[in-house]
Amino acid sequence: MKVMLQHLAHCRSGDKGNTSNISVIAYEPEFYPLLKEQLTAERFKAHYAGVVTGTVTRYEVDGLGALNFVAEGALGGGVSRSLCLDNYGKSLSSRVLAFEIDVPDALRAKLHGPGPR
């Protein structure tokens, strides 16, 4: 069963110059291996195509059940130069909430939040 990542993880974005980091944090320990396996740096970059122009590096922190994506060239040339209304990219992390994750039926009851699963 495919579900949106928002039912498995929460996220936050931060800015440094023209680079945005987006953390993806599993709600439950059982979800973390699914994220780690399916949300690769390559797929993350494809999911942000058109906005992220540079390299995407993925850092894994197993102890916290979290992935940290560092996306270069994500802020339109940098916070002060960007013509984007959200020049700090504060809302960039919300894009990953729509990434589709294949979830085994056994974990269905643990998914978070309202809405279709």
Add this chain to the structure above:
Amino acid sequence: MTRTVRIGAGSAWWGDRIEPAALNAAQGKLDYLCFETMAEATISAAQVRKRRDPSFPGYDTYLDDRMRAVLPPCLAHGTRIVTNQGWINPDGAAQRIVHWLRELGAKGVKVAAVNGSLITDRVLELTDRILEDGRPTRALKDSIVSAEVYLGAEPIVEALQAGARIVVSGRVADPSIFMAPMMYEFGWGALDHARLGAGNGLGHLMECGAQVTGGYFADPGFKDVPDPWNLAFPIVEVEPDGSAVLTKVAGSGGAVTPMTVKEQLFYEVHDPANYITPDVVVDFTAARLEQIGPDRVRVTGLSGKPRTPTLKVSIGCTEGFIGEDMFFYAGPGALRRAQLARRVLEERFRIVKLDAEEVRIDFLGLNAIHGAMTPPDAPEPYEIAVRVAARTRTREEANKVGREVDGMAVSGIGMTGKRVPHQDRVREIIGVWSSLVPREKIVPSINYYES
């Protein structure tokens, strides 16, 4: 019982709320209250303002508001203050704080001003390459507004050792502001990277204020936060080994949970095993977070590696202007009218020969935030704002954006909503570049004042 030091946050940026700082000062039972008030371009923006307006004192424009709110309770409870509100004039800020102390009748309170971060006049001799693109820093020669080094905690510790009750600095790395009291209280040495790693890690969790107590977090139905209109700023109870508990004043809104702490832990962090600060390289990867009570999270396992031989320099440069404005459509057909409006603007910019490095025309409500990532099948919204922005070399060119949007009032599309032109449709860009400077080339200096 283990001795702990209680450190509270007073602000996470210049525009932050003041009331939670007053709450922490009054009810936080704090040993220290720490303020972080700068963004990347704050120093450069202050330099530009100072050039235009010599009466601008050069420190946090909310210094008076913040100090008037927190000084009485801090004096009453013996809470010391560490703050980077000095911006380009730490001495002026310290003297202004002394003024408020005198108003309050507080005698003999020592205030320290930490200088030494500003290196505008020697940045080209001290630095080599721009970190972002590898160009020599001298390529920026003609556009530099300001250059400042990110200082570490050491000069603040020195001021506390000298008896300062209030320390006000220019640019100091954000986590270091919060770690300085830990170093002073527990006698941690500047090369004790294990404890400094923990301390700077905790400083990082504190530096963004409410972002660890339920701010920048709520998502209804997924991540609910109690009373999100009444958030408190965090308090950290630190033990001598660098273990700590993150919490907030009881009865306030918000939440302190492993989830809020994890989100802040990764905020603006790239490699979580190597978070470089002036004092130490923090390793977050073995962090353990445990909910030990309501709004109480125990943080252990933060560690560190030896500090780097260099300090980071931020170089602010003038890079032209951005002109920006918007107008509106609603109801059936809002999108088709917005699309024609975009076409009209594109043609108008050609007719008036707008000389821009980049032009962006977005439909706010549809694609202004996520831009090219917006799904092609996104539903048409009921209302749309057409938002137009252009980056130009000159102010005159940037002005054309607002002037062409003005033209949309009577010469535009049917049913165009428009606001009255306001004054700030053009802003100056201060681009920020980074470089490195050898640590030993930077010698901070401290001046003391007394009420």
